[in-house]
Amino acid sequence: MSQDWPRRPERLARHYREQGFWEDGLLDGLLREQAAHRPRHPALISGGERLTYAELDARVDRLATGLAGLPLRRGERVLVQLPNRTEYVVTVFALSRIGAVPILALPALGPADLESLVSISDAAAMIVAPGRGARASSTVTAKIASAAPSVRHLVVTGGPGGDRNGGDGRTLLWDSLLAPTTESSPSPDAPERDPDDLALLLLSGGTTGTPKLIPRTHADYRYNARASAEVSGVDETAVYLAVLPVAHNFTMVSPGIVGTFAVGGTVVLGPDPSPTTAFELIEREQVTISALVPALVGPWLDEARRSTRDLSSLKVVQVGGSRLDEATARRVGPTLDCRLQQVFGMAEGLNNYTGLDDPEDLVCTTQGRPLSPADEVLVVDEQGDPLPAGVAGELLTRGPYTLRGYYRAREPDPLRFTPDGLYRTGDLVTRSENGDLTVVGRVKDQINRAGEKIAAVEVEEMLMGMPGVRGAAVVGLPDPVLGERSVALLVVPERECPTRDEVREELLGRGAAAFKVPDEVRRVGRLPLTGVGKVDKKRLRLELTEA
Ligand code: AMP
Numbered sequence: 001m002s003q004d005w006p007r008r009p010e011r012l013a014r015h016y017r018e019q020g021f022w023e024d025g026l027l028d029g030l031l032r033e034q035a036a037h038r039p040r041h042p043a044l045i046s047g048g049e050r051l052t053y054a055e056l057d058a059r060v061d062r063l064a065t066g067l068a069g070l071p072l073r074r075g076e077r078v079l080v081q082l083p084n085r086t087e088y089v090v091t092v093f094a095l096s097r098i099g100a101v102p103i104l105a106l107p108a109l110g111p112a113d114l115e116s117l118v119s120i121s122d123a124a125a126m127i128v129a130p131g132r133g134a135r136a137s138s139t140v141t142a143k144i145a146s147a148a149p150s151v152r153h154l155v156v157t158g159g160p161g162g163d164r165n166g167g168d169g170r171t172l173l174w175d176s177l178l179a180p181t182t183e184s185s186p187s188p189d190a191p192e193r194d195p196d197d198l199a200l201l202l203l204s205g206g207t208t209g210t211p212k213l214i215p216r217t218h219a220d221y222r223y224n225a226r227a228s229a230e231v232s233g234v235d236e237t238a239v240y241l242a243v244l245p246v247a248h249n250f251t252m253v254s255p256g257i258v259g260t261f262a263v264g265g266t267v268v269l270g271p272d273p274s275p276t277t278a279f280e281l282i283e284r285e286q287v288t289i290s291a292l293v294p295a296l297v298g299p300w301l302d303e304a305r306r307s308t309r310d311l312s313s314l315k316v317v318q319v320g321g322s323r324l325d326e327a328t329a330r331r332v333g334p335t336l337d338c339r340l341q342q343v344f345g346m347a348e349g350l351n352n353y354t355g356l357d358d359p360e361d362l363v364c365t366t367q368g369r370p371l372s373p374a375d376e377v378l379v380v381d382e383q384g385d386p387l388p389a390g391v392a393g394e395l396l397t398r399g400p401y402t403l404r405g406y407y408r409a410r411e412p413d414p415l416r417f418t419p420d421g422l423y424r425t426g427d428l429v430t431r432s433e434n435g436d437l438t439v440v441g442r443v444k445d446q447i448n449r450a451g452e453k454i455a456a457v458e459v460e461e462m463l464m465g466m467p468g469v470r471g472a473a474v475v476g477l478p479d480p481v482l483g484e485r486s487v488a489l490l491v492v493p494e495r496e497c498p499t500r501d502e503v504r505e506e507l508l509g510r511g512a513a514a515f516k517v518p519d520e521v522r523r524v525g526r527l528p529l530t531g532v533g534k535v536d537k538k539r540l541r542l543e544l545t546e547a
C-alpha cells in the first residue's frame with residue numbers, strides 16, 4: 001500500500017457525498033460552527049470549570065497556536081493519553097485545528113502499549129497526564145519519549161509530577177503552550193485540509209499481539225457523530241455526561257462528546273465512573289443522557305435505590321461495549337425512570353442502536369440496528385455465504401464511517417477484510433427479519449473484560465516467556481460482574497506453576513496494562529488442539545464451563 005491507510009474507492013466516496021452522508025466540515029469545525037451560532041451556550045463542564053462554546057473555541061485556538069509553534073505540522077501524529085478533564089477536549093480539537101492527528105489512548109494502557117503505538121505511528125509528540133503515582137509520567141513516559149526517535153515533544157498536563165523540567169528539555173507543561181489571549185485572537189493559520197483527510201487514530205480492541213490503529217476521517221467521524229445524536233435524541237438541549245474514559249470511541253462519537261457538540265448540546269465530564277459521583281453530577285447539571293458499559297449498570301441500579309439524588313432530568317441511559325444481559329436490561333428503565341438504549345459499536349466504525357421508541361422487548365433483547373441507511377451488513381457462515389434471518393453467523397460490514405483497512409497495515413489483511421472491502425467484525429450475531437441484531441458470541445479470540453478488550457495472543461505470548469511454561473492459553477469465562485473474566489491455563493510440566501501474583505509481576509514488569517493480568521491462573525496437563533494444531537479455544541471454554 002503506497003499510502004498509510006486505504007481510502008474508500010472514488011465511486012463510493014462520491015455516493016456518500018452526494019447522498020449527504022459526508023459533509024464538507026472538519027472535526028474542529030464543529031466547535032467553530034457552534035461558537036458562531038450559540039457563543040454563550042454552555043459547551044463543557046468539568047471539575048469546577050464551565051466553558052461556553054465561545055470560551056471553549058477560544059481555548060482551542062490558544063492551544064492550537066502553541067502547538068503550531070512547537071512546531072507540530074499538518075499530518076503529524078500525536079499520542080494523547082489524558083483523563084476525563086477539560087485538557088483532553090481542548091487538546092483533541094486543537095490538534096485537529098492544526099491538521100495534526102491525535103492518537104486516542106485509553107488511560108488503562110500500559111507503557112508497552114504506548115511504546116508500540118508511538119512506534120507504529122512515528123508520533124511526533126506525546127501529550128499525557130502526570131498519572132497516578134507521578135512516576136508513571138515523569139519516568140516511564142519520558143523514557144518512552146526519549147527512546148522513540150520520532151518523538152520531539154513530551155507535553156504533560158498540570159498536577160503532581162507535571163514538572164516543567166524533564167531533564168532533556170523536551171518536557172513541556174501543557175499550560176505553558178496556551179498562547180496569550182489577544183484582543184483579536186487571531187486563530188493559527190489553518191493549513192489546507194480536506195474532509196477526507198485523517199482526523200483521528202483510534203485503538204482497536206485487536207486480536208493479535210500488536211495493537212492496530214484505526215484511521216477515521218473528518219467526514220466519517222462527523223457523520224457518525226451527527227447521525228448518532230439523532231437516534232439518541234440528542235439536540236441543543238441535551239446534557240451528556242461522560243463517565244466512561246473520554247478516549248473510548250463510545251464516549252467520543254456514539255453520540256458522546258463529538259455528537260453533542262455537533263448539535264450544540266452540553267458535555268459534562270465525570271472524573272470517575274462511580275454512581276455516587278455520577279448521580280451528584282446528574283442532579284447538579286440536569287444531565288439528560290449518559291453512556292455505560294454493562295459492568296457499571298449493576299452498581300448504578302443499586303445506588304439508585306439508595307440514593308436521594310434527583311435523577312429526574314435523565315431521559316436516556318445507553319449501554320454498550322459488551323453484551324448486556326436481558327434481566328439487567330429490564331431493570332434499567334423502571335429503576336432509573338428513563339429509556340434504555342443498547343449500543344453495539346466498534347472503534348472500526350459500525351454503530352447499532354435500539355430505537356428510543358422501540359417496544360420494551362426489542363430494547364431489552366437486541367443490541368440494535370445499524371445507524372445509517374448506507375451501512376451494509378451481512379451475516380455469513382464460515383464459508384462466507386450469507387445466512388437467513390435468525391441464524392447466527394459472523395457480522396460483516398461496509399459503510400460511510402467504517403474503515404477499509406488499518407493504519408500502516410503492511411498489506412490488505414484477508415483475515416479482517418473481504419476482497420470487496422467489507423470489515424469482518426469477528427462478532428457472531430443473529431439478525432431478525434427487521435434487521436435487529438443480537439450479539440451471541442465472538443469468532444475472534446478476544447476477551448471482553450468489563451468492556452476492555454484483551455487480545456488472548458498478546459497475554460499468551462508473555463506467559464510463554466515465563467520459566468517452565470510450555471503451553472499457555474487465555475480464555476474468557478462468563479462473570480456476573482465483568483461480563484467475562486480472563487482465565488490463564490498453563491502447561492508447566494517440570495516446575496511449580498506460577499501463582500497469579502507471579503504472573504501479575506511478570507506482566508506488569510513487561511509493561512502490560514493491569515486489566516490484561518489474568519483474573520485466574522490454573523495449571524493444566526495439556527491444552528486441547530484443533531485439527532490444524534491450534535489450541536481449540538471453543539473446546540477449552542466448553543470444558544471449563546462444564547467443569
Ligand atoms: P473495540 O474493538 O474495542 O472497539 O470493541 C468493539 C467490540 O466490542 C465489538 O466488535 C463487539 O465485540 C463488542 N461490543 C461492543 N458493543 C457491544 C454490545 N452492545 N454488545 C455486545 N458486544 C459489544
Ligand code: DBH
Nearest residue numbers: 249250320321345346347
Ligand atoms: O465497544 C466499543 O468499541 C463501542 C461500544 C459502543 C464503540 O466503539 C461504540 C459504541 O462507538
